[in-house]
Amino acid sequence: MANAIIVYDTVYNNTEIMAQEIEKGLKEAGVKVVVKKALDAKVDELKDFDAVVLGCPTYYDDLISSIKWFLTEMRKVDLKGKVGAVFGSYGWKAVLEHIYAPMKNIFGMEMVDPILKKKMTELITDEAKRDCREFGKKIAAKLK
Numbered sequence: 001m002a003n004a005i006i007v008y009d010t011v012y013n014n015t016e017i018m019a020q021e022i023e024k025g026l027k028e029a030g031v032k033v034v035v036k037k038a039l040d041a042k043v044d045e046l047k048d049f050d051a052v053v054l055g056c057p058t059y060y061d062d063l064i065s066s067i068k069w070f071l072t073e074m075r076k077v078d079l080k081g082k083v084g085a086v087f088g089s090y091g092w093k094a095v096l097e098h099i100y101a102p103m104k105n106i107f108g109m110e111m112v113d114p115i116l117k118k119k120m121t122e123l124i125t126d127e128a129k130r131d132c133r134e135f136g137k138k139i140a141a142k143l144k
């Protein structure tokens with residue numbers, strides 16, 4: 001059975017809602033999933049997963065520091081060929097390419113396209129939640 005880890009952080013829970021829905025989508029597609037906040041996750045454990053999914057909100061045109069640090073540390077692990085995916089909530093302009101680019105270009109991961117971005121105002125809708133579950137299924141499809 002393929003497995004995935006979702007590592008994310010959040011301040012006002014919008015990115016957490018996304019993580020929960022992506023988790024549901026992955027599980028519905030038969031993937032075993034572990035979900036952790038960045039401060040509780042260790043880069044070493046990533047080697048045990050087929051897919052690594054990172055979630056981060058945008059604050060002050062930037063990633064939040066816990067995710068930046070986790071991403072920087074990820075270089076210590078061989079992630080080449082693993083499936084990667086990126087998501088996050090934002091207000092007006094997300095900066096999630098800063099996560100996507102090193103995953104693809106430095107770590108050599110097989111990325112799910114496009115990045116899943118949801119505006120904070122969208123997340124209360126069933127449609128946005130469904131998109132997140134579909135994103136989970138898309139990650140699962142790339143694992144096959």
Ligand SMILES: Cc1cc2nc3c(=O)[nH]c(=O)nc-3n(C[C@H](O)[C@H](O)[C@H](O)COP(=O)(O)O)c2cc1C
Nearest residue numbers: 010011012013014015057060061090091092093120
């Ligand atoms: C102090 C502050 C700064 C923010 N800065 C940005 C920003 O630079 N760009 C942007 O698109 N959204 C910005 N936002 C909006 C957040 O990205 C948005 O509320 C998002 O849903 C937060 O995700 P979270 O609930 O997972 O923390 C900011 C929000 C706050 C409160």
